[in-house]
Amino acid sequence: MKQSQSLATKLAFLSASFMVTSAYAIQSALPQIKSALNVSQPQVEYLVTAPSFAVMFFVVLSPLLQDWFNISDKHIIMAGITIVGIAGLIPSFVSNYMVILISRLFLGAGYGLYNSQAISLISVWYQDHERTSMQGWRSAFEQIGNACTLTISSLLLIYAGWHAAFLVYGLAFAVMAFFAWRVPNDAHSNTTTSDNQQATETISPITNEPVTKISPLVIAILAFVLLIKMDFIGMEDRFPGLAVAINGKTFTGTGTYLSLMLIGATLGGACYGVLQKHFGYVGTIYIGLILLAIANFLFGFGGNSFPIIAAGILLVGFPMQVLTPLIFNILPFMAPMKLQTKVTSFVLIGFNFGAFFSPTADAWFNHLLSQPLNGLGLAAPFRIYGVMMLIIAGLLFMGKHLYELKRMDNTVEKKQPATVHVYTK
Structure with missing residues (x-):
């Protein structure tokens, strides 16, 4: 069995x-x-x-720094996780x-430094x-990490105060050690690989030819991730206020529902591989869009029906985490392998800017619908988001990209593998 195929090594890849x-x-x-x-409060x-603000810059700077210092993907991931651990722990000891x-901000720099490499x-x-x-x-694993760190930090807060809540970032050093131990060494993508190191050339399932340039479809993907991230973060941010507006100021159960939503998101990511295998790219993206529209x-x-509102927040995580890995799984067909990190960074900017811009976009939607920014008016933007998801599904159905995705499904299924390995000396 190849080293990269063992369960421990797969867990190490995922731990990043x-x-x-x-x-x-x-x-x-x-x-x-x-x-x-x-x-x-602000x-x-x-x-x-x-x-998130720092991530937007460092997902761009990361591949440039990697080229400049000729650092392998593995080592820049290790550096980023180490920065997360150090920067995350600083508030445990200061009160300024x-x-x-x-x-x-340095914490976000650490995330941005290695996030795209962990994917590519x-x-x-x-x-x-x-x-x-x-x-x-x-x-x-992103959602599992979110739930675990939130739970651990909350427990530390209860028993040892707010300074101790930041001690949760000490987990970064354990992650870094495990990743360094189990993940195989790799050569930087723009350098010549050694006898034991592997470079990969992407073969387009549409043309059956090597991918030599970035596809224009990457721009559409960027717009799409910006939209779904604004939708997801906006619903998370507005659920507590909406729950209080319906149930009264004494309601304290929002944390429970958000935790359950993260469990649903985890299941979405875990089920993605099965869904894509049985329904292909086309069927999977329709499943994600329709479920997101329903949510x-x-x-x-x-x-003012809290059970219906709660059903929406509980459902939204699942399709979000079905669509996210689908996007990153399509990206390898959108650019040459040597540009994968740069394209991934480009899309990650969309995710992070969507999170950062979500409050402003939602306020615009409230104004467009003449709904107040309080009470039940907090739910108004998500009517627009739901319609947008159905419009995207319709455009995909009528557009040429549906044909391309179908060709991709058929070709990947009939002509394995979709990528070929090129060994260089």
């Missing part, structure tokens, strides 16, 4: 994504931080959103707001259905 969403781990400590540091919220905010490295080492399954599990309509038209 465990800490990627840990910026949200300290959400439960925000009231205590606000009181202890005597800052405003200021304390910046401690959660600041990492500006120092904590700067440390959170799977495309390099795994092929066909195994790659599809690994991308699905990678997405699931938005439940949330947007639920009115």
Whole structure:
């Protein structure tokens, strides 16, 4: 069995994504931080959103730094995880707001430094259905990491105070050690590989020829990820306020529902490989779009019925984590292998900008629908998101890209593998 095929090595590849969403781990400590540091509500919220702002820059800088210093994917991932651990722990020992905010920016820099490599490295080492399954599990590991770090941080907060909540970032060092131990060494994609190192050339399932340039479809993918991320983050952010508007100010169960939503998201990532195998790219994207539209309509038209609103938030994670790995699984066919990290970084900018821009976009939708930014009006934007998902499904059905995806399904199924290995000396 090849080293990269063992279960322990697969877990090591996936472990790199465990800490990627840990910026949200300290959400439960925000009231205590606000009181202890005597800052405003927007200021304390910046401690959660600041990492996403830094990620947008460093997913662009990361491949440039990698080229400049000639660093392999494995080692830049190790460097990024180490920065996450160091920057994440700093607030455990200081009580100055500006120092904590700067440390959170460095935390985001760590995420951005290795996030795209953690995704593209799977495309390099795994092929066909195994790659599809690994991308699905990678997405699931992000949600598992989100849930685990949030739970651990909340427990540390309860028993040891807000400073201790940041100790959860110590997990990054355990992840880094496991990743360094089990993941095979790789050569940088723009350098010549040695006898024991492997480069991969992507073969287009549409033309059956090597992919030599970036497809224009990457722009459409970027717009799509921007939209679905705004939708997902907006629903997460507005659910607590909507729940209180329906159930009263004494309602404290929002955390439970958000945790259950993360479980659904984890299942979505875990099921992606099975869905793609049985329904292909076309069927899987339709499943994701339709379920996402249903979740938005439940949330947007639920009115003052909390069970309907809750059904929407519980459902939204599953299709989101079906569509996310599908996007990253299609990307290898959109660009040459040597440009995979750059294309992945480009798409990750869409995800992070969508998260950052979500509050502004949702406020615009409220204004468009003449709905207030409070009470039941918080649900209004998701009616628009639901309609958008159905429009995208319709455009895909009528457009030429459906034909391309069908060809991709048929070719990948009949002519395995979809990539060929090129060994160089």
